Amino acid sequence: MVSAMVTQQYTYAYGAVSPLDGAFDSLVLPHVNTYCMQIFINEIAERYPNDNIVMILDGAGWHKSKDFHLPDNIRLLFLPPYSPELNPQEHLWDELREKYFHNRVFDSIDALENHLVTALHNLENTPALIKSITGWNWIINAVSIEN
Numbered sequence: 225m226v227s228a229m230v231t232q233q234y235t236y237a238y239g240a241v242s243p244l245d246g247a248f249d250s251l252v253l254p255h256v257n258t259y260c261m262q263i264f265i266n267e268i269a270e271r272y273p274n275d276n277i278v279m280i281l282d283g284a285g286w287h288k289s290k291d292f293h294l295p296d297n298i299r300l301l302f303l304p305p306y307s308p309e310l311n312p313q314e315h316l317w318d319e320l321r322e323k324y325f326h327n328r329v330f331d332s333i334d335a336l337e338n339h340l341v342t343a344l345h346n347l348e349n350t351p352a353l354i355k356s357i358t359g360w361n362w363i364i365n366a367v368s369i370e371n
Contacts, residue, residue, distance in 0.1 A: 233333040237320075237340060238264040240279060242360040243312050244367055246351030250344040252337060258289035269295035280311055312358035319357055320347065 227323040238260070239250040251267055268277065277298045281287040283305055294300065308314045324343035330336040348353065 235333060235337050235340065236260070237317075237344060239313055239344070240264075240268050240277075241313050241315060241354060241358050243355065243360065243363045246353070246359065247349050248316065248351070248354045248357030250348065252341055252344070256284070257286050258291055261286045261289070262292060265267055265292065265298060266295065267300050273297065280313070282308060282311060312360070312363065315357050316347065316354065319353075320344070 225332065230324065235252055235254065236256050237250055237252050249268060249271060251264050253263060265279070268279070275297060278301050279298055280301050280303060282303050287300070288302070292300075303310050320343055324339070324346075328339070363365045
């Protein structure tokens, strides 16, 4: 008889996308909470110090903390409840799951994290793909300065 013990471990990917140019930035962090979200917000602000960033978020508790210290170049915009399809980032998570994690099993959390980091890095280096997934006309028209 073979006995197996099933355990579940988690790791979390945070991501931000710019549908206008296909830029994608991500971090892998150990939790989904206010502390980790603050790390991510600060990182994005530091990577793009000269940009004004509107970060679109759903209603997750760690997205709505009153304890956030928003950098001067970031504003948060919350989607209506139950509307993840309006968030371009959600479509990137679908791409990640479908192309990099479909029918995959990992021997350890470290193996999963290594694969996740590689997958995120691959996505970060394909702005044309990112733009094709997230660059919907209504978003591009809303943020484009072209006349």
